[in-house]
Amino acid sequence: MSNQPDLLILKMQEGSEMAFSRVYERYNEALRGIIFAVVKDDAVAEEVLQDVFMKIWNNSSSYDVKQGRFFTWALNISRNAAIDHLRSKAHKNNLKNLSRDYFVNIPEDATDEMEVQTDSLGIMKWVNKLKPTCIKIIDLIFFKGFTFKDGAAELNIPEGTLKTRHRKCVNELRNVMGE
Structure with a gap:
């Protein structure tokens, strides 16, 4: 197992936008899949994914390689953001406007x-x-x-x-x- 991802994450934590871009390229599809599995809507999944990567960038210093894999950390952020979206008032209001067919x-x-x-x-x-x-x-x-x-x-x-x-x-x- 290579330490290359750890080096990439370390560079991102140091503020490297290039490293962050590589992190996005490497993980965006998998994280989007996790988000979509919860929200069941492409547009919403894309929106939540953007929020997730902003959280990853802004909170990268809170990730500690000794606590677990980066993917697991990012995956938890993604899952929690998707669930938070479903619990949000905006989402609940949006559901009120959907037809009965949506709830089959x-x-x-x-x-x-x-x-x-x-x-x-x-x-x-x-x-x-x-x-x-x-x-x-x-x-x-x-x-x-x-x-x-x-x-x-x-x-x-x-x-x-x-x-x-x-x-x-x-x-x-x-x-x-x-x-």
Whole structure:
């Protein structure tokens, strides 16, 4: 494993716009896929992605290579920004103006969208190696943007239990990805 990405991140943290541009080129598609998986709208995903990269640039000094991978740090910023957008007043007001057709339930066996989104990130091959319980938890919390409270209600388990299982599943995913 090369330290080149770490050097690139270090240069960005030092204020190099060229390094930031390379970071954008390297990560924008994957981060956009994560955002889209939550917001389900191309234009909104693009808007949130721009906000995410502004946060990455403005907060790059808060990233510490000793705490984990840069991609994981950026991915969490992306996911949180997408969820924040869904919780925003502007988004809720926008939903009020949509027709009833927008809210048609997707059949439970329609997993293609998740598979396409995660395949484009190269994550699905690892997620599919997990236990079915972990796949469901990662889908709910990570890809669908559920809060732990909402996820616990969906799975009909206590919130604390979901948090513990989620942590174990994420660790299991890390192990699978590291193989």
